[in-house]
Every structure is written in structure tokens, then in C-alpha cells.
Amino acid sequence: MAAQMTGSFQLMKSLNRSLILNTIRMNSTISRSEIAKKTKLTPPTVTNIVNELIKEQLVLESRAGTSNGGRKPILLTINANSRYIIGVDVGVKKVRLALTNLDAHIAMRRIVAMPSPNQLNEGSFLEFLQKIIESFLGEVVEEKDKLIGIGVAMHGIVDHETGVSIHAPSLKLEGVAVKQVLENTFHLPVRVENDAKALALGEKWFGAGKETDDFVCLNVGEGIGAGIILNNSLLHGNDSLAGEIGHTLIDVNGPECSCGNKGCFQTLASGHALKERAKALIEQGEKSMLTEKNGMNAASLDGQSIYECAQDGDKVANQVLQETGKYLGMGILNIIHFINPRMIIIGGGVSKAHALIMQPIVDMVEKRALSDRAKKTKIVVSELGDEGSLIGACTLVLSELYSYEHAEKKV
Ligand SMILES: [Zn+2]
Incomplete structure (x- = not known):
């Protein structure tokens, strides 16, 4: 019973945390009292969770807002450079890689030619992917400790839950356990999605x-x-x-x-x-x-x-x-x-x-x-142009950071 109560308390807290984080993101800058109004959470709950978010450096207090005569409220904003994401867009002819912050601004990018499908099998494809990500990560210095995940957009049919590339016809590959292998190698959460679906997600968050x-x-x-x-x-x-x-x-x-x-x-x-x-x-x-x-x-x-x-x-x-x-x-x-x-x-x-x-x-x-x-x-x-699926790949990780579903899983 006690464990159940703790569970539901933590679930509530995680949901409220995501709700507040999303409210700040959607509004760019917002005061604590506005958050309380929009989310219908009590001001003490907002204050407690915001304090936690500030402590984790996910949220910053920013310039004072306008007020009618009284004290100017302090505004909150997402600290976009507090976390970083690696995005990988696996196409048929090339792979694009990027390092982005929480606003999906690209800090570093690289394009690598894809080996010919005739030279690839499931094993060599995964080795190739590991190698190019490792080499890219080798150039990431300052942001290395701030990485929260790797998002992969992949040509073909992808099971987004297991992160398996089920069928990639143009690469002649089937049943590649992309998520599992990359998570084992890089010890970061990995999300994998079909490239067109990733593009749609990127357009939803940052584009048209x-x-x-x-x-x-x-x-x-x-x-x-x-x-x-x-x-x-x-x-x-x-x-x-x-x-x-x-x-x-x-x-x-x-x-x-x-x-x-x-x-x-x-x-x-x-x-x-x-x-x-x-x-x-x-x-x-x-x-x-x-x-x-x-x-x-x-x-x-x-x-x-x-x-x-x-x-x-x-x-x-x-x-x-x-x-x-x-x-x-x-x-x-x-x-x-x-x-x-x-x-x-x-x-x-x-x-x-x-x-x-x-x-x-x-x-x-x-x-x-x-x-x-x-x-x-x-x-x-x-x-989003040529980098749409790449931005979408990063958004896979971002959407987890902000989502209620993710909050539930953490309980
Ligand atoms: Zn067809």
C-alpha cells in the first residue's frame, strides 16, 4: 500500500514536471504565476518543481517581464544549451550526423557516404554505424557530459518501440537491432524511427x-x-x-x-x-x-x-x-x-x-x-530542408524528455 502511494505520488510529480517543462517550452518565456494559471497546478507545486528544474539547469530565470505597477515577475525559459543530442539520418547514399541543443540548433554536423548495399550485411552495417558515431563523438568535447541520447532516422520500415530496422529495401537489410547495439556501445538512450516519420516530427516541433x-x-x-x-x-x-x-x-x-x-x-x-x-x-x-x-x-x-x-x-x-x-x-x-x-x-x-x-x-x-x-x-x-529528417532524429530524443508517457515510464 505504502509503495503504491509513493508510486502514484511520483507519477503525479513526473507528470506535473513534464507539464511544466512543456508549458515553459511552448511559451518561450513565462512567469511562475502564469504557469500555475495555464496548468491549473497550485503555486507551491509550481514553485517546487521549477526549483528542481533550475537546480538541474534545465530551466533558467531570465529577464524581468512587464507588470502593471507592482514588482516585475521573474520569467523562466528553457536552458537550451544545458543538454545535447546526437542525431543520425541514415539514407540510402549518405548518413548525416548532427549535434544539437534542446532547440534543435545544430552545433556540429557531418556527412558520410554510405557503403554500397552490395558490400553491406546486417553486421557490417552496424559496425559502420558504430564507427561513424564514435568518430563524430570524438570531436564533441564540451558537450559530451551533457548528452541525453541518440536519435536515429532510418530509411525503410522501423519498429519504433524495439528500435529494430525491420526492412530497409534499398540497403537490402532486414531485422537490424539498431537501438540495442547502439545503446550497448554508447551507454546512452537511443530512439530509432523511419526517416519520413522523423521528418514529420521535426516539422511538427520546429518547422511548417x-x-x-x-x-x-x-x-x-x-x-x-x-x-x-x-x-x-x-x-x-x-x-x-x-x-x-x-x-x-x-x-x-x-x-x-x-x-x-x-x-x-x-x-x-x-x-x-x-x-x-x-x-x-x-x-x-x-x-x-x-x-x-x-x-x-x-x-x-x-x-x-x-x-x-x-x-x-x-x-x-x-x-x-x-x-x-x-x-x-x-x-x-x-x-x-x-x-x-x-x-x-x-x-x-x-x-x-x-x-x-x-x-x-x-x-x-x-x-x-x-x-x-x-x-x-x-x-x-x-x-527544414535537407536536414529535416536529421532534426527529426534529434526530436525523437527531445519528445521523450518532454513527454508525459516518458514520465509514466520513469515510475
Ligand atoms: Zn513498391
């Missing part, structure tokens, strides 16, 4: 989704993934597959996909599809600046040069971007009819061509969505 409760964030790179935020939470689905929009069927007779099926959304609307489309037109004999730029070598086409040539008025480059935009519009229309989110955020490499692909997307949605409000669904570009 900050003010929106329900949105879908598309990661359009070599493949296409999505992170779905519903009621401010990331949707995982029954088997971690929620958001695998890249493998929804658009054309039964379409091109073959890395998953083995034909005509998946990503075979028509990804960066890979964009290059394949340009390659096919050039091989059919279409004249394009792209051949000059790539030394007549259609196989080495890249998204950046297609975008640049399109901006210079190249017909082939413009055509393939328009077509890619049209297919992206189809997938987005499906999402709107399936989930009806307030907003769609487009991230990943292809989003850099937004000046040319946005119009066909908007046209598709305006023409075909079923209601007037759905036709006007807000469609925006990621605010």
Missing part, C-alpha cells in the same frame, strides 16, 4: 507543422515515404506501416518498384522516377540541354541538373518535372481523400524543385478533390 494538429508530411527523395500527424501525435499503425504511401498502387501496368510490385506511387513520382523519365525521353532521341550537362550520359542524370535545365527553359526537363508534379498531385489527392489532413508538407530532395512542381500538384487537387475545403488543402514545402 508547428501550428497544425493534423498534417501529412511527404518525404520525396529516391523513394517516397510519409509521416502522418493526427491530433498532434505520430501515427504508426498496427505494424509500423502507416505512411508507406510510396508503395500504394497508382498504375497496375507501371514501372517495377524496389518492393517487387509494379506501378507503386514512388515509381511514378519520386526523384528516381524523375530521372528515369528524363532518361527515356533522351534515349528516344529528344534534344535536351541535359545531355550536354551530363556529357551525353543519360545514366548519370541527377535531379539537380534536371531542375537547373528546366529553369533555363529546357523542354525535356520541364516536361519531366511537370509529369512528376502531376503524379505527386495524384498521390496527394489520395492522401486528402483518405485522411483529410489540414495540411500537406512536401520535403525531401524533389521538394527543391517546388517552383516547378507545385502548380501541377495544386491543379490536380483543385480539380479533383471532393469538397471545396479539400480543394483548398494547404500544400507547403518543408521548412
Whole structure:
């Protein structure tokens, strides 16, 4: 009985602590009495917990606020540089690493080329990951004692609870125990998530989704993934597959996909599809600046040069971007009819061509969505750019620091 009472007391305290910490974070600066008002906690409870947070250096007392005549209240703010996080974004061709503070400001970054999938197996992949994180940590000096965790965003299907990469098709890997191995090596908590879901989380905390409760964030790179935020939470689905929009069927007779099926959304609307489309037109004999730029070598086409040539008025480059935009519009229309989110955020490499692909997307949605409000669904570009999934990886650790769920687990 006594143990139970202590348990519920500690649970209450942990919940209140997270509530206060989040209230300070959401308001940037706030007084103790405002916290009490917003959280409906008693002023003594707020004072006690705030004192603890100050002692732990998680919270700072900052400049005095304005007041009507009386004593100016002392304001509280999150001490962003009191803790640090390592973020790792494992893509198909490269791995990005970053050291960030609690505001997700990047203090240090590094990009490492990924070994070819043919040279990788589960064991060598984990060794590679350990090695590059160890080398990166070797450069972290001042912040080393302030590290609170490692967040990993990973291509493919990830079980976020066990931190296992279940299936990473482009890396030809299955069942990799990323969390367990990294925790054993670095003695820090490790969180692992699919890269598109991490991107969505990053956009929710620090990017275009900050003010929106329900949105879908598309990661359009070599493949296409999505992170779905519903009621401010990331949707995982029954088997971690929620958001695998890249493998929804658009054309039964379409091109073959890395998953083995034909005509998946990503075979028509990804960066890979964009290059394949340009390659096919050039091989059919279409004249394009792209051949000059790539030394007549259609196989080495890249998204950046297609975008640049399109901006210079190249017909082939413009055509393939328009077509890619049209297919992206189809997938987005499906999402709107399936989930009806307030907003769609487009991230990943292809989003850099937004000046040319946005119009066909908007046209598709305006023409075909079923209601007037759905036709006007807000469609925006990621605010976090190339480092979106990386910021998202760090947010995995941050969201634990601030979450009520985490507080419950600590009891
Ligand atoms: Zn597929």
C-alpha cells in the first residue's frame, strides 16, 4: 500500500514536471504565476518543481517581464544549451550526423557516404554505424557530459518501440537491432524511427507543422515515404506501416518498384522516377540541354541538373518535372481523400524543385478533390530542408524528455 502511494505520488510529480517543462517550452518565456494559471497546478507545486528544474539547469530565470505597477515577475525559459543530442539520418547514399541543443540548433554536423548495399550485411552495417558515431563523438568535447541520447532516422520500415530496422529495401537489410547495439556501445538512450516519420516530427516541433494538429508530411527523395500527424501525435499503425504511401498502387501496368510490385506511387513520382523519365525521353532521341550537362550520359542524370535545365527553359526537363508534379498531385489527392489532413508538407530532395512542381500538384487537387475545403488543402514545402529528417532524429530524443508517457515510464 505504502509503495503504491509513493508510486502514484511520483507519477503525479513526473507528470506535473513534464507539464511544466512543456508549458515553459511552448511559451518561450513565462512567469511562475502564469504557469500555475495555464496548468491549473497550485503555486507551491509550481514553485517546487521549477526549483528542481533550475537546480538541474534545465530551466533558467531570465529577464524581468512587464507588470502593471507592482514588482516585475521573474520569467523562466528553457536552458537550451544545458543538454545535447546526437542525431543520425541514415539514407540510402549518405548518413548525416548532427549535434544539437534542446532547440534543435545544430552545433556540429557531418556527412558520410554510405557503403554500397552490395558490400553491406546486417553486421557490417552496424559496425559502420558504430564507427561513424564514435568518430563524430570524438570531436564533441564540451558537450559530451551533457548528452541525453541518440536519435536515429532510418530509411525503410522501423519498429519504433524495439528500435529494430525491420526492412530497409534499398540497403537490402532486414531485422537490424539498431537501438540495442547502439545503446550497448554508447551507454546512452537511443530512439530509432523511419526517416519520413522523423521528418514529420521535426516539422511538427520546429518547422511548417508547428501550428497544425493534423498534417501529412511527404518525404520525396529516391523513394517516397510519409509521416502522418493526427491530433498532434505520430501515427504508426498496427505494424509500423502507416505512411508507406510510396508503395500504394497508382498504375497496375507501371514501372517495377524496389518492393517487387509494379506501378507503386514512388515509381511514378519520386526523384528516381524523375530521372528515369528524363532518361527515356533522351534515349528516344529528344534534344535536351541535359545531355550536354551530363556529357551525353543519360545514366548519370541527377535531379539537380534536371531542375537547373528546366529553369533555363529546357523542354525535356520541364516536361519531366511537370509529369512528376502531376503524379505527386495524384498521390496527394489520395492522401486528402483518405485522411483529410489540414495540411500537406512536401520535403525531401524533389521538394527543391517546388517552383516547378507545385502548380501541377495544386491543379490536380483543385480539380479533383471532393469538397471545396479539400480543394483548398494547404500544400507547403518543408521548412527544414535537407536536414529535416536529421532534426527529426534529434526530436525523437527531445519528445521523450518532454513527454508525459516518458514520465509514466520513469515510475
Ligand atoms: Zn513498391
